[in-house]
Amino acid sequence: MAVETPDSLTSFISSVVLPSTAPNDIQGLVSKIEKKCAPELFSRVRFTIEDFLRELHIALIVVDFQNDFVNGSLSILNGPARQDPQAVIPSLNKLISLDGFKMVIYTMDWHPPNHISFYDHAKDSDRVLSAQDQKRHLKAFDVVRFESPPTEQVLYPSHCVKNTWGAALHDDVKIVENAFFVEKGTDVLVDSYSGFANNDGLKKSKLESMLRSERINGVITCGLAYDICVMYTARDAAKLGFLTTVIKDCSSGLSDEKIEEANQIFAENNIAVNTESEAELIMTSKKIPLEWISAVISQKLGIK
Numbered sequence: 001m002a003v004e005t006p007d008s009l010t011s012f013i014s015s016v017v018l019p020s021t022a023p024n025d026i027q028g029l030v031s032k033i034e035k036k037c038a039p040e041l042f043s044r045v046r047f048t049i050e051d052f053l054r055e056l057h058i059a060l061i062v063v064d065f066q067n068d069f070v071n072g073s074l075s076i077l078n079g080p081a082r083q084d085p086q087a088v089i090p091s092l093n094k095l096i097s098l099d100g101f102k103m104v105i106y107t108m109d110w111h112p113p114n115h116i117s118f119y120d121h122a123k124d125s126d127r128v129l130s131a132q133d134q135k136r137h138l139k140a141f142d143v144v145r146f147e148s149p150p151t152e153q154v155l156y157p158s159h160c161v162k163n164t165w166g167a168a169l170h171d172d173v174k175i176v177e178n179a180f181f182v183e184k185g186t187d188v189l190v191d192s193y194s195g196f197a198n199n200d201g202l203k204k205s206k207l208e209s210m211l212r213s214e215r216i217n218g219v220i221t222c223g224l225a226y227d228i229c230v231m232y233t234a235r236d237a238a239k240l241g242f243l244t245t246v247i248k249d250c251s252s253g254l255s256d257e258k259i260e261e262a263n264q265i266f267a268e269n270n271i272a273v274n275t276e277s278e279a280e281l282i283m284t285s286k287k288i289p290l291e292w293i294s295a296v297i298s299q300k301l302g303i304k
Helices: 006-016 023-036 039-054 067-071 085-096 207-213 226-239 256-268 276-285 290-301
Strands: 058-063 103-109 143-148 151-154 180-184 218-223 243-247 272-274
Touching (some): 006 290, 023 290, 058 226, 067 085, 218 226, 226 243, 243 276, 243 290, 272 276
Parallel strands (some): 058 218, 243 272
16 A cells, blocks of 8 residues: 555545635645644545545525515615625526535524514513613614513515515525525514524424434535625534535625624634535535535544
8 A cells, every 4th residue: 555645645645625725725734734743644634535526415505585675674785785686596496406415404594473583572571671672762773682581683685485475585596406404583672693593592493303313524605695694504503513615606694894803704614615516516527615624534534
Protein backbone atom coordinates (compact mmCIF):
# COMPACT_ATOMS: atom_id res chain seq x y z
CA MET A 1 0.00 0.00 0.00
CA ALA A 2 1.36 3.40 -0.98
CA VAL A 3 2.17 5.77 1.85
CA GLU A 4 -0.09 8.82 1.93
CA THR A 5 1.81 12.11 1.82
CA PRO A 6 0.67 15.73 2.02
CA ASP A 7 1.06 15.98 -1.76
CA SER A 8 -0.93 12.83 -2.47
CA LEU A 9 -3.63 13.86 0.00
CA THR A 10 -3.81 17.27 -1.66
CA SER A 11 -4.18 15.57 -5.04
CA PHE A 12 -6.91 13.28 -3.72
CA ILE A 13 -8.91 16.10 -2.13
CA SER A 14 -8.56 18.15 -5.32
CA SER A 15 -10.12 15.26 -7.24
CA VAL A 16 -13.27 15.10 -5.12
CA VAL A 17 -14.08 18.75 -4.40
CA LEU A 18 -15.99 21.17 -6.59
CA PRO A 19 -13.84 22.52 -9.45
CA SER A 20 -14.38 26.08 -8.23
CA THR A 21 -12.50 25.33 -5.00
CA ALA A 22 -9.42 27.54 -4.64
CA PRO A 23 -6.16 25.52 -4.56
CA ASN A 24 -4.95 27.65 -1.64
CA ASP A 25 -7.99 26.58 0.37
CA ILE A 26 -7.24 22.91 -0.29
CA GLN A 27 -3.62 23.45 0.71
CA GLY A 28 -4.75 25.24 3.85
CA LEU A 29 -6.86 22.25 4.88
CA VAL A 30 -4.02 19.81 4.22
CA SER A 31 -1.64 22.00 6.23
CA LYS A 32 -4.09 21.92 9.13
CA ILE A 33 -4.23 18.12 8.86
CA GLU A 34 -0.41 17.99 8.88
CA LYS A 35 -0.30 19.96 12.13
CA LYS A 36 -2.95 17.84 13.84
CA CYS A 37 -2.27 14.39 12.44
CA ALA A 38 0.79 12.11 12.49
CA PRO A 39 2.01 11.20 8.97
CA GLU A 40 1.13 7.54 9.45
CA LEU A 41 -2.52 8.57 9.91
CA PHE A 42 -2.79 10.42 6.58
CA SER A 43 -4.21 7.29 4.96
CA ARG A 44 -6.93 7.24 7.59
CA VAL A 45 -7.96 10.75 6.53
CA ARG A 46 -8.32 9.59 2.95
CA PHE A 47 -10.24 6.45 3.91
CA THR A 48 -12.59 8.52 6.07
CA ILE A 49 -13.40 10.80 3.14
CA GLU A 50 -13.84 7.85 0.76
CA ASP A 51 -16.18 6.11 3.22
CA PHE A 52 -18.25 9.28 3.50
CA LEU A 53 -18.55 9.60 -0.28
CA ARG A 54 -19.71 5.98 -0.58
CA GLU A 55 -22.40 6.52 2.05
CA LEU A 56 -23.51 9.99 0.93
CA HIS A 57 -27.29 10.47 1.11
CA ILE A 58 -28.50 13.99 0.34
CA ALA A 59 -31.80 15.71 1.08
CA LEU A 60 -33.01 18.97 -0.43
CA ILE A 61 -34.77 21.35 1.96
CA VAL A 62 -36.71 24.17 0.25
CA VAL A 63 -37.42 26.76 2.92
CA ASP A 64 -40.68 28.74 3.02
CA PHE A 65 -41.21 29.48 -0.69
CA GLN A 66 -44.73 30.66 0.12
CA ASN A 67 -46.98 33.24 -1.49
CA ASP A 68 -46.72 35.82 1.28
CA PHE A 69 -42.91 35.80 1.02
CA VAL A 70 -42.92 35.93 -2.78
CA ASN A 71 -45.58 38.51 -3.62
CA GLY A 72 -47.80 38.78 -0.58
CA SER A 73 -47.91 40.60 2.74
CA LEU A 74 -44.24 39.99 3.60
CA SER A 75 -42.69 39.94 0.13
CA ILE A 76 -38.91 39.66 0.28
CA LEU A 77 -38.76 42.05 -2.69
CA ASN A 78 -39.89 44.87 -0.40
CA GLY A 79 -36.88 44.42 1.89
CA PRO A 80 -33.85 46.74 1.79
CA ALA A 81 -31.87 44.29 -0.37
CA ARG A 82 -34.60 44.40 -3.06
CA GLN A 83 -34.08 40.75 -3.97
CA ASP A 84 -36.93 39.27 -6.01
CA PRO A 85 -37.93 35.70 -5.10
CA GLN A 86 -39.73 35.24 -8.41
CA ALA A 87 -36.46 35.82 -10.26
CA VAL A 88 -34.85 32.74 -8.68
CA ILE A 89 -37.73 30.32 -9.26
CA PRO A 90 -36.32 29.02 -12.59
CA SER A 91 -33.03 28.12 -10.87
CA LEU A 92 -34.93 26.70 -7.91
CA ASN A 93 -36.98 24.43 -10.16
CA LYS A 94 -33.82 23.21 -11.91
CA LEU A 95 -32.42 22.34 -8.49
CA ILE A 96 -35.60 20.56 -7.41
CA SER A 97 -35.58 18.57 -10.67
CA LEU A 98 -32.09 17.14 -10.15
CA ASP A 99 -31.87 13.38 -9.83
CA GLY A 100 -30.39 11.79 -6.75
CA PHE A 101 -32.02 13.51 -3.80
CA LYS A 102 -33.12 10.88 -1.32
CA MET A 103 -35.71 13.31 0.03
CA VAL A 104 -37.14 16.65 -1.07
CA ILE A 105 -38.63 18.57 1.84
CA TYR A 106 -40.59 21.82 1.79
CA THR A 107 -40.81 23.82 5.02
CA MET A 108 -43.70 26.21 5.52
CA ASP A 109 -44.53 28.93 8.01
CA TRP A 110 -47.96 27.84 9.25
CA HIS A 111 -49.07 30.48 11.72
CA PRO A 112 -52.26 30.84 13.74
CA PRO A 113 -54.06 34.13 12.94
CA ASN A 114 -52.96 35.74 16.23
CA HIS A 115 -49.31 34.67 16.12
CA ILE A 116 -46.87 36.43 18.44
CA SER A 117 -44.82 37.71 15.48
CA PHE A 118 -47.73 39.75 14.05
CA TYR A 119 -47.40 43.42 15.04
CA ASP A 120 -51.17 43.97 15.08
CA HIS A 121 -51.51 41.25 17.75
CA ALA A 122 -48.59 42.30 19.96
CA LYS A 123 -50.94 43.72 22.60
CA ASP A 124 -53.36 40.77 22.73
CA SER A 125 -54.42 39.67 26.21
CA ASP A 126 -52.64 36.29 26.11
CA ARG A 127 -49.20 37.96 26.02
CA VAL A 128 -47.60 40.79 27.98
CA LEU A 129 -45.27 43.35 26.44
CA SER A 130 -42.62 45.08 28.49
CA ALA A 131 -43.78 48.34 30.05
CA GLN A 132 -41.65 50.31 27.62
CA ASP A 133 -43.03 48.53 24.55
CA GLN A 134 -46.63 48.86 25.73
CA LYS A 135 -46.29 52.62 25.24
CA ARG A 136 -45.02 52.38 21.67
CA HIS A 137 -46.98 52.62 18.46
CA LEU A 138 -45.80 49.33 17.01
CA LYS A 139 -45.15 48.65 13.35
CA ALA A 140 -43.62 45.98 11.16
CA PHE A 141 -39.97 45.12 11.89
CA ASP A 142 -39.97 46.67 15.35
CA VAL A 143 -38.12 44.59 17.94
CA VAL A 144 -39.99 44.19 21.22
CA ARG A 145 -39.56 42.39 24.51
CA PHE A 146 -42.41 40.32 25.93
CA GLU A 147 -42.53 39.73 29.68
CA SER A 148 -44.88 36.82 29.10
CA PRO A 149 -43.75 34.68 27.45
CA PRO A 150 -40.26 35.99 28.24
CA THR A 151 -38.82 36.56 24.79
CA GLU A 152 -37.53 39.14 22.35
CA GLN A 153 -39.45 39.23 19.10
CA VAL A 154 -39.20 40.91 15.71
CA LEU A 155 -42.67 41.98 14.64
CA TYR A 156 -43.91 41.37 11.10
CA PRO A 157 -47.07 41.96 9.11
CA SER A 158 -49.56 39.13 9.38
CA HIS A 159 -48.25 36.42 7.06
CA CYS A 160 -48.53 32.73 6.20
CA VAL A 161 -51.69 32.21 8.24
CA LYS A 162 -52.48 28.51 8.05
CA ASN A 163 -54.94 27.38 5.38
CA THR A 164 -54.82 30.72 3.53
CA TRP A 165 -53.48 31.71 0.11
CA GLY A 166 -50.53 33.43 1.75
CA ALA A 167 -49.36 30.23 3.42
CA ALA A 168 -49.53 28.11 0.27
CA LEU A 169 -46.38 27.30 -1.65
CA HIS A 170 -46.06 29.54 -4.70
CA ASP A 171 -47.74 28.06 -7.78
CA ASP A 172 -44.60 28.37 -9.90
CA VAL A 173 -42.48 26.27 -7.53
CA LYS A 174 -42.20 22.64 -8.59
CA ILE A 175 -43.56 20.12 -6.10
CA VAL A 176 -42.08 16.67 -6.63
CA GLU A 177 -43.89 13.40 -6.20
CA ASN A 178 -43.39 11.88 -2.74
CA ALA A 179 -42.42 15.27 -1.33
CA PHE A 180 -42.27 15.82 2.43
CA PHE A 181 -43.66 18.90 4.18
CA VAL A 182 -42.72 20.45 7.52
CA GLU A 183 -44.95 23.10 9.09
CA LYS A 184 -43.36 25.53 11.54
CA GLY A 185 -44.39 28.51 13.62
CA THR A 186 -47.57 26.70 14.58
CA ASP A 187 -47.52 27.69 18.27
CA VAL A 188 -49.26 31.00 19.03
CA LEU A 189 -46.66 32.32 21.47
CA VAL A 190 -43.41 31.06 19.93
CA ASP A 191 -41.83 31.93 16.59
CA SER A 192 -39.88 29.41 14.53
CA TYR A 193 -37.28 30.50 12.00
CA SER A 194 -35.52 27.15 11.69
CA GLY A 195 -37.14 24.17 10.08
CA PHE A 196 -35.79 22.07 12.95
CA ALA A 197 -37.12 23.76 16.09
CA ASN A 198 -38.92 26.70 17.64
CA ASN A 199 -36.85 29.78 18.41
CA ASP A 200 -36.82 28.93 22.11
CA GLY A 201 -35.32 25.53 21.31
CA LEU A 202 -37.85 23.74 23.49
CA LYS A 203 -39.89 22.08 20.77
CA LYS A 204 -38.45 20.26 17.78
CA SER A 205 -40.20 19.77 14.47
CA LYS A 206 -40.29 16.39 12.74
CA LEU A 207 -37.51 17.44 10.32
CA GLU A 208 -34.54 15.87 12.10
CA SER A 209 -36.30 12.55 12.67
CA MET A 210 -37.36 12.47 9.01
CA LEU A 211 -33.76 12.94 7.89
CA ARG A 212 -32.40 10.37 10.35
CA SER A 213 -34.98 7.80 9.24
CA GLU A 214 -33.62 7.97 5.68
CA ARG A 215 -29.94 7.97 6.78
CA ILE A 216 -29.41 11.45 5.38
CA ASN A 217 -25.95 12.89 6.03
CA GLY A 218 -25.87 15.74 3.51
CA VAL A 219 -28.31 18.63 3.24
CA ILE A 220 -28.73 21.12 0.41
CA THR A 221 -31.00 24.00 1.35
CA CYS A 222 -32.30 27.22 -0.14
CA GLY A 223 -35.36 29.45 -0.10
CA LEU A 224 -36.76 32.42 1.80
CA ALA A 225 -35.45 34.40 3.43
CA TYR A 226 -31.74 33.70 2.96
CA ASP A 227 -30.79 35.78 6.00
CA ILE A 228 -33.50 34.48 8.35
CA CYS A 229 -35.19 31.10 7.93
CA VAL A 230 -32.65 29.67 5.47
CA MET A 231 -29.80 30.75 7.73
CA TYR A 232 -31.35 29.30 10.90
CA THR A 233 -32.29 26.04 9.15
CA ALA A 234 -28.79 25.62 7.69
CA ARG A 235 -27.12 26.46 10.99
CA ASP A 236 -29.22 23.91 12.87
CA ALA A 237 -28.59 21.26 10.21
CA ALA A 238 -24.83 21.74 10.60
CA LYS A 239 -25.03 21.71 14.40
CA LEU A 240 -26.90 18.40 14.19
CA GLY A 241 -24.05 16.93 12.16
CA PHE A 242 -25.48 17.14 8.64
CA LEU A 243 -23.06 18.27 5.94
CA THR A 244 -24.76 21.42 4.71
CA THR A 245 -24.70 23.74 1.73
CA VAL A 246 -26.86 26.77 0.93
CA ILE A 247 -27.69 27.49 -2.71
CA LYS A 248 -27.48 31.26 -3.04
CA ASP A 249 -29.02 31.66 -6.50
CA CYS A 250 -32.10 29.71 -5.40
CA SER A 251 -32.64 32.03 -2.42
CA SER A 252 -33.52 35.66 -1.73
CA GLY A 253 -32.72 37.75 1.33
CA LEU A 254 -34.23 40.77 3.03
CA SER A 255 -31.24 42.83 4.14
CA ASP A 256 -27.73 43.18 2.70
CA GLU A 257 -26.36 43.59 6.22
CA LYS A 258 -28.09 40.46 7.49
CA ILE A 259 -27.07 38.53 4.38
CA GLU A 260 -23.43 39.29 5.20
CA GLU A 261 -24.02 38.19 8.80
CA ALA A 262 -25.55 34.95 7.51
CA ASN A 263 -22.53 34.32 5.29
CA GLN A 264 -20.26 34.77 8.31
CA ILE A 265 -22.31 32.25 10.29
CA PHE A 266 -22.07 29.82 7.38
CA ALA A 267 -18.28 30.20 7.25
CA GLU A 268 -17.97 29.63 11.01
CA ASN A 269 -20.00 26.39 10.82
CA ASN A 270 -18.46 24.70 7.75
CA ILE A 271 -21.62 25.46 5.77
CA ALA A 272 -20.85 25.80 2.08
CA VAL A 273 -22.45 28.48 -0.09
CA ASN A 274 -22.81 27.30 -3.66
CA THR A 275 -24.76 27.85 -6.87
CA GLU A 276 -27.37 25.72 -8.57
CA SER A 277 -24.82 24.60 -11.17
CA GLU A 278 -22.47 23.51 -8.37
CA ALA A 279 -25.34 21.64 -6.71
CA GLU A 280 -25.77 19.80 -10.00
CA LEU A 281 -22.12 18.69 -9.80
CA ILE A 282 -22.67 17.53 -6.22
CA MET A 283 -25.62 15.40 -7.30
CA THR A 284 -24.33 14.08 -10.64
CA SER A 285 -20.57 13.85 -10.16
CA LYS A 286 -20.21 13.57 -6.38
CA LYS A 287 -17.98 16.63 -6.39
CA ILE A 288 -18.46 18.06 -2.92
CA PRO A 289 -17.74 21.35 -1.17
CA LEU A 290 -14.43 21.59 0.67
CA GLU A 291 -16.43 22.59 3.76
CA TRP A 292 -17.96 19.11 3.78
CA ILE A 293 -14.54 17.48 3.85
CA SER A 294 -13.47 19.78 6.67
CA ALA A 295 -16.62 18.91 8.61
CA VAL A 296 -16.22 15.16 8.01
CA ILE A 297 -12.66 15.00 9.31
CA SER A 298 -13.69 17.16 12.26
CA GLN A 299 -16.61 14.87 13.13
CA LYS A 300 -14.89 11.54 12.48
CA LEU A 301 -11.26 12.26 13.39
CA GLY A 302 -11.43 15.28 15.69
CA ILE A 303 -9.26 17.37 13.35
CA LYS A 304 -10.50 20.93 13.77
